[in-house]
Amino acid sequence: MAAAIEVSEVSKTFRIPHEQRTFFKEYFLHPFRRPSYERNEALKAVTFSVESGEFFGVIGPNGSGKSTLLRILAGIYVPDSGRVRVRGLLSPFIELGVGFNPELSARDNIRMNGTLAGLTKRELEAKFDDILGFSELERFVDQKLKNYSSGMLVRLAYSIAIQIPFDVLLLDEVLAVGDEAFQEKCFATFDSFKEEGKTVVFVSHALDLMERFCDRCLLLQSGMVQALGSPHEVADLYRERVLVG
Amino acid sequence: MTGIAYYLRVLRVVGAIDFKAKYTDAALGYVWSLVKPLAYFAVLWLVFAHLLLTANQTDDFTVFLLIGILLFLFFIDAVSAMLPSIVDGGATLRRLAFPPIMIPLSASVAIGITFCVNVSAFAVFAAIQRVEPRIEWLLVVPLLAELYLFTVGLGLLLSALYVRFRDVGQVWELAAQLLFFASAIFYPIGILPDWAQKVAFLNPFVQVMQDIRHVVLGGASGPNDLTAGDVFAGAGGRLIPISIVVLVFVAALVFFRREGRYFAERL
Ligand SMILES: Nc1ncnc2c1ncn2[C@@H]1O[C@H](COP(=O)(O)OP(=O)(O)OP(=O)(O)O)[C@@H](O)[C@H]1O
Ligand SMILES: [Mg+2]
Numbered sequence: 001m002a003a004a005i006e007v008s009e010v011s012k013t014f015r016i017p018h019e020q021r022t023f024f025k026e027y028f029l030h031p032f033r034r035p036s037y038e039r040n041e042a043l044k045a046v047t048f049s050v051e052s053g054e055f056f057g058v059i060g061p062n063g064s065g066k067s068t069l070l071r072i073l074a075g076i077y078v079p080d081s082g083r084v085r086v087r088g089l090l091s092p093f094i095e096l097g098v099g100f101n102p103e104l105s106a107r108d109n110i111r112m113n114g115t116l117a118g119l120t121k122r123e124l125e126a127k128f129d130d131i132l133g134f135s136e137l138e139r140f141v142d143q144k145l146k147n148y149s150s151g152m153l154v155r156l157a158y159s160i161a162i163q164i165p166f167d168v169l170l171l172d173e174v175l176a177v178g179d180e181a182f183q184e185k186c187f188a189t190f191d192s193f194k195e196e197g198k199t200v201v202f203v204s205h206a207l208d209l210m211e212r213f214c215d216r217c218l219l220l221q222s223g224m225v226q227a228l229g230s231p232h233e234v235a236d237l238y239r240e241r242v243l244v245g
Numbered sequence: 246m247t248g249i250a251y252y253l254r255v256l257r258v259v260g261a262i263d264f265k266a267k268y269t270d271a272a273l274g275y276v277w278s279l280v281k282p283l284a285y286f287a288v289l290w291l292v293f294a295h296l297l298l299t300a301n302q303t304d305d306f307t308v309f310l311l312i313g314i315l316l317f318l319f320f321i322d323a324v325s326a327m328l329p330s331i332v333d334g335g336a337t338l339r340r341l342a343f344p345p346i347m348i349p350l351s352a353s354v355a356i357g358i359t360f361c362v363n364v365s366a367f368a369v370f371a372a373i374q375r376v377e378p379r380i381e382w383l384l385v386v387p388l389l390a391e392l393y394l395f396t397v398g399l400g401l402l403l404s405a406l407y408v409r410f411r412d413v414g415q416v417w418e419l420a421a422q423l424l425f426f427a428s429a430i431f432y433p434i435g436i437l438p439d440w441a442q443k444v445a446f447l448n449p450f451v452q453v454m455q456d457i458r459h460v461v462l463g464g465a466s467g468p469n470d471l472t473a474g475d476v477f478a479g480a481g482g483r484l485i486p487i488s489i490v491v492l493v494f495v496a497a498l499v500f501f502r503r504e505g506r507y508f509a510e511r512l
Contacts, residue, residue: 014510075342076509092341099337108262115258116343118251 002087004168004199005050005073010082012043012068012223042068043223045082050216052087052167053197055190057210057231060220061242066203067095069220070170073201088167088199091117095172098157102146106137106156109145117164127163134185135159150177162189168199175204187213207235255347260354263326267355278359279366285314289431305462308376312461313430315363316454320396321421323356327400328407328417335512345505349404353397376461384460391490392453398494405497405504408511428454434471446476449493452486 015037042065050056058066071077072084074092092098099116100109110131114124132138135155145153154177162169175183190213193200202214210217210231217234219227221242227234268274294306327349331338334348407413428451434442445451452473459472474483 071339071509076339078506090342094340097336097340099340101334101337104262104266108266112259112262113337113341115255116337116341116347120254121258 002052003049003085004052004054004087005056005201006083006085007049007069007073008047008083010043010046010069010072010079010084011041012065012072012077012079014040014042016040041223043072043079046220046223046225047082048218048225048228050199050201052199053194054215055194055200055202055213057214057217057234058201058203058220059205059207059210059217059234059238060226064220065223066220067172068223070094070172070201070203074170086168089165090168090170091161091164091166092170093157093161093172093174094170096150096154096157096176098160100145100153100157103144105142105144106132106148107141109156110160113160114164119164123165131156131159131163134162151179151182154178155182158186166198168201169193170201172203173205175206175209207238210235252344252347255343256351256354259347259351260358263351263355264358275362278362282311282314282318282363285318286311289314293431305376308371308374308462309433309458310431311367311370312458313428313454315360315367316392316450316457317425317428317430318363319356319360320392320450321424322359323353323396324400324403324417325421326352326356327397328403328414331404331408331508332512335508338509339512345508346401346501349400350397353393353400357393379463381460381463385457388453388456388460391487392450394494395449395453395490398490398497401497401501402493405501405508408504408508424448424450430454442471442476446473446486447489449486449490452483 016039017037046065046069058069060066068077070092071094072079073086074090074094076092076094098113101112104112110128111124114127119127132141135152135158137152137156140148140152145156148156154174158174158178161171174186178186190200194213202210204210214231216229217231218225219234219238226241227237268277271277273280289310290307293310330349330352331345338345338348403413403417427445428448429437429445434445434451434455437445446455455470455472459470462470472483473486476482477485
């Protein structure tokens with residue numbers, strides 16, 4: 001079966017500025033001095049591939065590069081080097097959201113996100129009720145998102161992410177702030193994605209969920225692939241290497 | 246996600262949402278989009294048609310003034326809305342992959358809607374003033390297109406620069422205030438000395454405004470009905486502000502494309 005995602009030798013370095021140069025003044029005062037930076041290698045030559053229809057887990061400590069990796073897969077960040085190839089339509093859910101404007105109502109945010117993600121007017125109308133229905137936020141549809149609770153935001157964001165037509169779904173910490181009921185709902189969708197043969201990349205800190213849902217699991221540490229294999233083995237390795245120290 | 250249909254759909258939907266959002270919490274809603282130019286008009290008309298008698302220098306001072314105000318507010322409001330749009334739209338850019346140019350473009354569309362509302366009101370006013378419609382008025386359309394191109398170019402450039410340098414906001418705010426006094430909105434450009442006229446016409450906004458006044462009023466504003474061709478000696482001179490538009494627009498697209506790849510990580 002063809003790989004849904006191929007990542008080869010992907011590296012990404014961020015610069016941590018030692019002085020903030022967001023004002024002209026610094027340029028006028030020191031036109032020739034290059035600002036001093038510390039290099040932060042968030043991803044170092046990361047290589048792996050995900051089979052079509054696979055439920056693929058990514059684990060790793062805070063700051064290990066998981067969200068950065070997902071952003072590169074989604075085309076939000078540009079890698080410094082290496083190649084990324086994703087086959088099919090992709091829907092991202094990254095760091096607790098899909099990109100909301102807090103000053104707009106849920107209604108406008110759904111329309112804005114859906115349209116930016118490529119839905120036509122008719123598709124959007126057809127999906128609109130499903131999105132609200134799944135998130136169970138019908139009552140709050142015209143309330144501005146800045147007045148939503150964080151759990152409500154995640155419900156809405158997840159509902160949008162899974163209603164956009166996709167072959168590959170990226171999920172970054174979907175379950176972090178949702179309540180029990182919502183988690184059960186998510187698990188049910190995970191099962192149906194597996195049945196439908198969708199490819200899912202799942203980032204979470206909950207190792208038991210990795211073991212429950214994933215076909216394979218990748219362990220990232222300091223931007224490097226430490227292990228790739230069955231979820232049990234990788235989770236055990238993670239427990240022993242990282243958690244114990 | 247690259248087809249023209251996608252672009253138009255996003256501009257329509259997001260532009261309309263932006264436009265609506267500006268007025269949702271205002272009791273008078275869309276009425277405000279009319280109040281702003283009217284308030285400018287009332288004050289400037291009172292001062293210059295009655296107290297300082299600039300009206301003597303032009304026959305149709307009311308229409309002359311209204312054209313200046315409507316165009317100026319569109320130009321300034323559109324650039325001012327585009328400028329912070331990338332930074333303000335950071336949450337979306339950091340979570341969804343789409344062409345970042347959609348954000349400032351949608352902001353310009355929202356201001357464009359306001360402009361259209363105002364122009365409709367202006368048309369009613371012109372009818373009451375019994376300004377005879379003429380076939381040359383069609384020239385206004387390409388002139389507005391030129392102004393839109395210039396506005397979008399400047400807005401894209403500033404919005405991308407603003408991601409790196411927050412000073413750009415201050416610079417633009419000051420520039421907008423100075424331009425209001427320097428751009429012959431409420432006085433005939435002919436009262437400026439020659440050199441100042443030449444400087445003023447380097448700004449494509451002034452060229453478009455003067456051309457539209459010329460077209461709509463049909464030369465009725467007399468010796469002060471100057472256009473770029475008059476000021477830069479000869480028809481070739483008309484090309485100067487137009488080349489500036491092309492230059493700004495192309496530079497903006499190139500710069501925006503280059504910077505746009507990194508907006509998400511810099512926000
Ligand atoms: N836009 C950015 N600019 C600078 N540094 C960044 C940027 N995005 C991420 N980083 C850095 O890259 C590293 C990896 O961050 P990332 O968000 O990918 O971690 P993570 O594995 O998702 O962590 P967590 O489990 O806390 O979500 C961090 O050191 C972070 O500071
Ligand atoms: Mg993360």
